[in-house]
Structures are given as structure tokens and as C-alpha cells.
Amino acid sequence: MENTLFVNSSPHIRSEVTTQRLMLDVIIALIPAAFAGIYFFGIRAALLIAVTVISSVGFEYIIRKVLKRNNTIGDFSAAVTGLILALNLPPTLPIWMAIVGSLFAIVIVKQLFGGLGYNFVNPALAARAFLVVSYGARMTTWIQPLTKATAVDAVSYATPMGVLKGGGELPQLIDMFLGNIGGSLGETSALALIIGGIYLLARGVISWHIPVVYVGTVGLFAWIIGPEGIFTGNPLFHILAGGLMLGAIFMATDYTTSPMTKKGIVIYAFGCGLLTMLFRLFTNMPEGVSYAILLMNVAVPMIDRYTKPARFGGKAHV
Amino acid sequence: MKFQDFKGGVHPSQKKNTMECATVKMGIPEKIVIPMVQHIGAPCQALVKKGDSVKVGQVLGNSDAFVSVPVHSSVSGVVSSVDERIISGSKPVVCVEIKPDGLQEISEDVKPPVVDSKEAFMKAIRASGLTGLGGAGFPTHVKLNPPKDTKIDTLIINGAECEPYITSDYRECMENTSNIIEGINHVLKWTGIPRALIGIEDNKPEAIKKLAEAVDSMNSISVHSLKSRYPQGAEKMLIKTLTGREVPSGKLPSEVGCLVMNVASVSFVAEYLKTGMPLIKKRVTVDGSSVKTPKNVEVLIGTPIGEVFNFSGGFISEPAKLIMGGPMMGVALYSDEIPVMKYTNALLALDEKDGKIPQEYACIRCGRCVDVCPMNLLPFDIDRLVKANLHDELEKYSVLDCIECGACAYTCPSKRLLTQSIRLGKDVLRRRAKK
Numbered sequence: 001m002e003n004t005l006f007v008n009s010s011p012h013i014r015s016e017v018t019t020q021r022l023m024l025d026v027i028i029a030l031i032p033a034a035f036a037g038i039y040f041f042g043i044r045a046a047l048l049i050a051v052t053v054i055s056s057v058g059f060e061y062i063i064r065k066v067l068k069r070n071n072t073i074g075d076f077s078a079a080v081t082g083l084i085l086a087l088n089l090p091p092t093l094p095i096w097m098a099i100v101g102s103l104f105a106i107v108i109v110k111q112l113f114g115g116l117g118y119n120f121v122n123p124a125l126a127a128r129a130f131l132v133v134s135y136g137a138r139m140t141t142w143i144q145p146l147t148k149a150t151a152v153d154a155v156s157y158a159t160p161m162g163v164l165k166g167g168g169e170l171p172q173l174i175d176m177f178l179g180n181i182g183g184s185l186g187e188t189s190a191l192a193l194i195i196g197g198i199y200l201l202a203r204g205v206i207s208w209h210i211p212v213v214y215v216g217t218v219g220l221f222a223w224i225i226g227p228e229g230i231f232t233g234n235p236l237f238h239i240l241a242g243g244l245m246l247g248a249i250f251m252a253t254d255y256t257t258s259p260m261t262k263k264g265i266v267i268y269a270f271g272c273g274l275l276t277m278l279f280r281l282f283t284n285m286p287e288g289v290s291y292a293i294l295l296m297n298v299a300v301p302m303i304d305r306y307t308k309p310a311r312f313g314g315k316a317h318v
Numbered sequence: 319m320k321f322q323d324f325k326g327g328v329h330p331s332q333k334k335n336t337m338e339c340a341t342v343k344m345g346i347p348e349k350i351v352i353p354m355v356q357h358i359g360a361p362c363q364a365l366v367k368k369g370d371s372v373k374v375g376q377v378l379g380n381s382d383a384f385v386s387v388p389v390h391s392s393v394s395g396v397v398s399s400v401d402e403r404i405i406s407g408s409k410p411v412v413c414v415e416i417k418p419d420g421l422q423e424i425s426e427d428v429k430p431p432v433v434d435s436k437e438a439f440m441k442a443i444r445a446s447g448l449t450g451l452g453g454a455g456f457p458t459h460v461k462l463n464p465p466k467d468t469k470i471d472t473l474i475i476n477g478a479e480c481e482p483y484i485t486s487d488y489r490e491c492m493e494n495t496s497n498i499i500e501g502i503n504h505v506l507k508w509t510g511i512p513r514a515l516i517g518i519e520d521n522k523p524e525a526i527k528k529l530a531e532a533v534d535s536m537n538s539i540s541v542h543s544l545k546s547r548y549p550q551g552a553e554k555m556l557i558k559t560l561t562g563r564e565v566p567s568g569k570l571p572s573e574v575g576c577l578v579m580n581v582a583s584v585s586f587v588a589e590y591l592k593t594g595m596p597l598i599k600k601r602v603t604v605d606g607s608s609v610k611t612p613k614n615v616e617v618l619i620g621t622p623i624g625e626v627f628n629f630s631g632g633f634i635s636e637p638a639k640l641i642m643g644g645p646m647m648g649v650a651l652y653s654d655e656i657p658v659m660k661y662t663n664a665l666l667a668l669d670e671k672d673g674k675i676p677q678e679y680a681c682i683r684c685g686r687c688v689d690v691c692p693m694n695l696l697p698f699d700i701d702r703l704v705k706a707n708l709h710d711e712l713e714k715y716s717v718l719d720c721i722e723c724g725a726c727a728y729t730c731p732s733k734r735l736l737t738q739s740i741r742l743g744k745d746v747l748r749r750r751a752k753k
Contacts, residue, residue, distance in 0.1 A: 004636070004638070005637070005638065005639060005640060005650075005651070005652055005653075006638050006639045006650065006673050006674060006675055007639075007650045007651070007652045008650055008675050008735075008738070009650075009735065009737060009738035009741060010643075010645075010646060010647050010648055010649070010650070010722070010724050010737060011645060011646045011647070011724030011725075011727050011728045011737060012639060012641055012645040012646075012648065012650065012666075012668065012672075012673070013330055013482065013645040013646065013672070013728065014676055014727070014728055014730070014733055015328070015330070015728055015729050015730075015731075017686075017729070017731045018731050018732075018733070019679050019680075019682055019731045019732045021731070022682075022684070022731055072680075075679060077682075115680060116679075116680045116682060117680040117681045117682045117683055117732075118680075255682045255683050255684040255685065256682055256683045257683075258683075258685075259685075260683060260685040260688045260696065260698070261685065261688055262689070265685075308696065309688070309694040309696075310694060311567060311693060311694045311695060311716045311719055312324075312325075312554065312558075312564060312567075312692065312693040312694050312719065313554065313564040313565050313566045313567045313569070313693075313719070314566060314567035314716070314719070
């Protein structure tokens with residue numbers, strides 16, 4: 001018997017939670033938003049989702065082979081990146097541009113920095129920013145949802161954030177809540193995203209801190225800095241518009257690019273909210289969520305440094 | 319009393335399958351192996367040699383050092399060898415092997431000690447061979463003699479038993495209730511500590527009830543129900559929960575006026591003062607997925623663990639891992655020849671599914687290890703620094719504060735060997751400090 005015994009350092013039992021299962025839960029939680037995207041923007045949305053997911057996983061497989069590292073597609077993190085990237089794209093984006101996005105996310109942002117756990121910014125968001133810079137026109141061409149009677153494909157159409165910047169008639173809040181508005185294919189339906197968020201909370205994948213603080217901060221500043229002076233804003237408009245729900249529930253909560261302590265997480269989420277509103281209100285960009293999160297991603301090492309927990313029975317860490 | 323709480327902790331599946339298993343006595347084994355070190359401190363010198371006849375309760379080894387306790391024979395018989403063996407860890411330890419004669423003749427030295435002063439009490443405790451029976455094995459008489467300038471105002475009796483599987487302390491509370499109270503009273507009397515707090519996790523309501531009834535109207539002793547959360551029974555956590563005091567980094571409980579003893583240890587004190595029989599037997603929970611009939615077994619110290627498993631019906635499946643202690647902090651053994659020791663409170667045999675070492679994946683920085691660490695450390699960072707040999711940086715992470723409870727590695731979704739890394743880190747830092 002002696003030769004067959006495992007001998008290792010304690011603990012000898014491990015929790016049921018695995019990295020794979022966490023990633024799978026994120027995928028499950030994104031299914032309502034993906035279906036909402038397909039419902040509002042048609043089969044083309046489904047095609048984009050399929051393309052980014054398959055190409056992300058494919059690039060992950062190839063680059064790990066090239067770098068002579070072990071195969072990691074089984075941890076599902078590449079699939080998550082692909083799915084989130086798709087939900088951040090305009091429904092009309094050419095397929096090849098979506099593939100370029102996957103390539104940038106997986107190869108440049110994720111694997112060249114060491115793979116899962118080592119990327120310093122969210123890969124899907126960085127890819128979106130890269131695509132906006134590279135193909136600005138196509139990345140800001142929006143269509144009306146199919147459910148609107150006047151919908152005509154490829155006719156450019158303003159998103160709620162675009163209306164706010166460029167003028168025009170603001171959509172109904174109920175349409176914004178359900179997703180019956182223009183925008184990236186997975187960001188428009190707050191309802192579908194919230195359902196996914198509740199699932200993640202129930203499964204213990206994320207804590208409430210980031211979504212609540214982020215959305216709360218946006219709502220607060222939207223109310224304070226209103227169009228007719230302070231305390232005249234409509235927080236609900238800013239909360240439901242643009243990519244806030246997708247960002248606050250699924251992207252700012254990315255483990256790797258958010259702080260390690262609850263205190264750090266609250267600071268980070270507040271920063272995301274503040275930057276989002278600064279971009280939305282005081283720059284000529286209509287939307288600020290992705291850049292806000294990317295900037296706060298970069299600030300994470302600094303936040304971690306200054307929020308080290310005070311050790312038990314002693315003073316704070318150095 | 320206002321209950322404080324420690325931060326973090328985990329909730330592993332409790333698996334207290336043996337709670338209702340009253341202790342059964344195991345007979346005399348084929349052979350007995352008594353290591354000369356079964357405690358934290360100086361090893362004992364063997365006082366017997368091959369061929370000597372020994373009796374039950376006879377001293378087999380002793381040391382002049384203060385931080386050390388004698389070891390006794392648990393059987394009568396003949397010494398068959400005195401040699402060095404590897405028990406756990408990598409250092410060989412002198413062991414006395416005895417072939418029992420089955421007569422269990424009791425040594426003439428075994429008689430109730432005369433205790434009429436604090437000094438006599440301390441002497442008796444040392445002579446009894448008692449070390450902390452909760453698992454750490456710290457000599458009890460050393461604990462009872464804190465530095466002169468410290469004032470102890472609280473005796474804490476640890477009945478938390480927060481590790482999964484183990485129920486040996488629970489059985490102590492149920493079966494030897496009066497001994498526990500008697501032992502506490504002895505310790506209070508001879509140390510002059512004014513009060514004792516008994517802490518038990520709330521998953522053992524019967525034990526709480528039984529002890530509460532037993533202390534009834536005694537003003538000096540009180541029983542407290544603790545939230546069931548691992549590592550509630552860790553000394554520093556228990557003190558924090560019961561008194562709100564935090565033991566300073568690198569210091570002992572005496573620093574905050576506390577002295578912590580296990581329920582089985584105080585119970586043994588009472589028994590020893592009555593009979594004079596030193597520590598030669600131990601109640602051990604035998605459990606795990608490979609064990610046929612999980613039990614609480616009273617075992618003679620020195621019994622090879624393989625025989626204890628046989629006594630529990632043997633294995634229903636080939637064990638993949640044998641553990642002395644609980645699954646969170648116990649030591650994995652490489653052989654079933656290793657003897658039961660003073661601090662052994664459980665023997666577990668896990669099958670392939672429960673016992674295999676999971677594959678390690680990359681850290682995803684989820685922060686779970688930081689959330690559960692009761693000492694407020696950053697396990698993921700320590701793991702990274704240890705693996706990268708960044709020892710200067712490591713100095714800044716309070717690595718030596720780690721109590722090795724294993725909560726971080728337990729909770730890690732990437733199944734990283736965090737506790738193992740931290741142990742390595744501690745070792746590195748201790749070596750550096752010596753230079």
C-alpha cells in the first residue's frame with residue numbers, strides 16, 4: 001500500500017468551486033443578453049456571437065501552441081472573452097473586423113502578457129477600444145432594433161447616448177429597460193443583463209459591490225449634474241443607456257482586472273462610475289463605460305497597494 | 319457577554335458522521351511504537367534498551383529541558399528495539415518498540431500525585447506527560463507557567479472542534495462531562511485564574527447543553543455557543559470570539575491575559591490527579607471515505623494506525639491518502655505503520671476521489687483567499703512571491719503570522735497550493751532570520 005499513497009501539504013479537501021465552473025457560470029449568465037441581442041437585431045447578431053466565440057477559442061488554442069504552453073481552452077476563459085466582445089460590437093460590424101477583435105483580445109492583451117490572470121486590462125474591452133480606434137466609422141454605425149416598425153437595416157441610427165450628445169428625440173425608459181433601442185448587440189437590454197447579474201450573485205460568482213457601487217455612482221452624478229443645473233438630472237436615463245449594465249455587471253467585475261479586497265473594490269467601482277460620467281458629460285465621446293473601466297483596470301495595482309488589509313493582531317502591512 | 323467575531327473563514331462540509339458513536343476501547347496491538355518526541359520542544363532521551371521489561375505507565379523517555387514532557391509505556395511487555403525512524407516530516411526520531419505481553423501489569427510508579435501547592439501541581443502535570451490534546455502538542459506545564467510579568471485573567475477551554483469529521487472532543491464532552499469541570503476547577507485553583515470560558519461550536523447543541531447543566535451555578539465557569547465556522551477552534555480566533563482580544567503578531571495568548579486548553583486536556587488533568595495514570599491512551603475519530611465503519615476508538619498510544627483502521631472494519635476501498643488529524647490541518651502519512659501519538663485526534667483514510675491532489679490552474683485574482691484568511695494576509699501574493707523567489711519582498715507580507723489553517727487553499731477555485739507555498743515562505747524567512 002505504501003507506494004500508492006498521496007502525501008502532500010494540508011488542506012486535504014478543496015471546495016467545489018473551480019475556475020472552469022466560474023467561467024461557465026459567466027457564460028450561462030450572458031445567455032439572456034445574447035438572446036436579447038438576437039431578438040432585437042436578428043440573425044446577424046447570432047452570427048457575430050458565433051464568430052467571436054469560435055475565433056477567440058481558436059486563437060487561444062493556436063497561440064498557446066505557438067508559445068509552447070499547455071492548452072487552456074478547457075478553462076472556458078477564452079469563450080467568455082469572445083462572448084463579451086460580441087456583446088460589445090455593433091450588430092452590423094463586418095465579420096472580419098470581429099475576428100480582428102478576437103485576435104487582439106486573446107493574443108495581444110491576454111496571452112502575450114502571460115495568459116489568464118496576468119492581463120492587466122480586460123481583453124474584450126481592450127479589443128473594443130482597439131476596434132473603435134481602427135475602424136471608427138463601422139464601430140459607431142448603429143441600427144434600429146427589428147422590433148421598431150421603421151427599422152431598415154444599415155440605416156444609421158442614434159443610440160440614446162448619441163441622442164443626448166447630438167440632439168433628437170430621447171427614447172422611452174421602458175424601451176431602454178427592455179432593450180428596444182439602438183446600441184451594441186448585447187448592451188441594450190438592461191432586463192436581460194440584470195437577470196444574468198442576479199444569477200451570478202446567487203451562484204456567488206460576483207459580489208454585489210461592483211455593480212451596485214458603479215451603477216449607484218453613475219446615478220448619483222447623473223442626478224447631481226443635470227441639464228438644468230444641479231440636482232435636476234434623471235438618473236434612470238444614464239443608468240439604462242449605453243453599456244453601463246453590461247460594463248457594471250460583466251466587465252468591471254472581471255476578477256483579474258479588479259482589486260483583491262472589498263475596500264479596494266468599492267474604490268475601484270466608484271472610480272468607474274465617476275469616470276463614466278466625466279466621459280459622458282464633459283467629452284465629445286457619447287459613451288464612457290469602456291474607457292472608464294479600462295482606466296480603472298490600470299489603476300488596480302495602485303488600489304491594491306493602498307488597500308492592503310490590516311493584519312490580525314498588528315498594524316497594517318507596509 | 320458581547321460576542322466579537324473573527325473575519326473570514328470557510329464552511330467545509332462537516333461530515334461529523336461519528337457524533338453518535340460512543341467511544342469503543344481497542345485491545346492491545348501486536349506491537350507498540352513510542353516516539354521520543356510527541357510534543358513541541360526538546361526530544362526525550364530513551365531510558366530503556368532492547369530486552370528491558372516495561373510496565374504500563376512506566377517512563378520510557380525524559381529530558382532535562384523545561385519545554386519537554388516525558389513519554390510513558392502504554393503496555394507491559396519487552397522492548398524489542400530502540401532505533402531512529404521517520405515518523406512525520408523528514409527528521410528521524412528515536413522510537414522505542416515494545417512487544418506487549420498482554421498482561422497490562424501496572425508500574426509501581428503509577429499512583430495519584432500529592433498536590434498541595436502550585437509547584438507540586440506543575441510538577442504533576444509535567445510528570446503526567448500531558449501535551450495539548452487538541453492537535454498542536456504543546457507541553458501543558460509550559461503553557462501553565464507564563465512569563466512572570468504577565469497576568470492571566472481568563473482560561474479558555476476549547477471545545478470548538480471545527481475540523482470536518484472529528485468528533486473526539488465532542489465525545490469527551492458527552493462522556494466525561496464531570497471530569498472536564500473538575501479539571502477546569504483544578505487549573506483555576508492552582509493557577510489563580512479567576513474565570514474559565516468554555517467555547518463550543520453551535521453544531522454540537524447536546525454538548526453545550528450538557529456542559530451548561532454541569533456548570534450550573536458555578537460563577538467562575540461559563541459555556542458559550544460559537545458560530546460553526548472554520549477555523550473557529552484556532553487559538554487566536556477563539557480568543558477573539560470569546561473575549562474580543564487580538565493576540566499581537568508573533569506573541570502568545572498570555573500577552574492578552576488568556577490561556578487556552580482543549581476539553582480533553584482538562585479532562586485528563588482531573589483523571590490523572592485521581593489515578594496517577596499518565597497519558598497512555600487517546601480517543602481517536604476514525605473516518606473517511608475508505609473506512610468501513612467510522613468510529614470513536616480509545617487507542618493505546620503507540621498503536622500503529624493500520625491496526626486502528628483494521629479495528630474499524632478495515633477499508634471498503636483502497637485508501638489513496640491516510641491523514642493524522644483533520645482534513646484541513648492534518649498530516650498526510652506515507653505509511654500505515656506510523657503510531658498513534660499523544661496529539662492524534664483523528665485518523666482518516668480517503669479514497670482516490672477524496673484523496674487525490676487536484677491540478678493547479680493559474681490564479682485568476684478572484685480574491686477569495688483574501689476574503690477567507692482569518693489573519694488578514696494576502697495568500698495569492700505570498701504564493702506568487704515564494705514561487706518567484708522574491709524573498710526580500712516576502713518580508714513585507716507578515717508571512718510568519720499565518721496559522722496554516724488552510725482556508726485559502728480550500729477556497730481557491732484554481733486549486734492552487736497556497737498553504738504549501740506559505741509554509742515554504744515561512745521556512746525561507748526563518749532561515750534568513752537565523753543568518
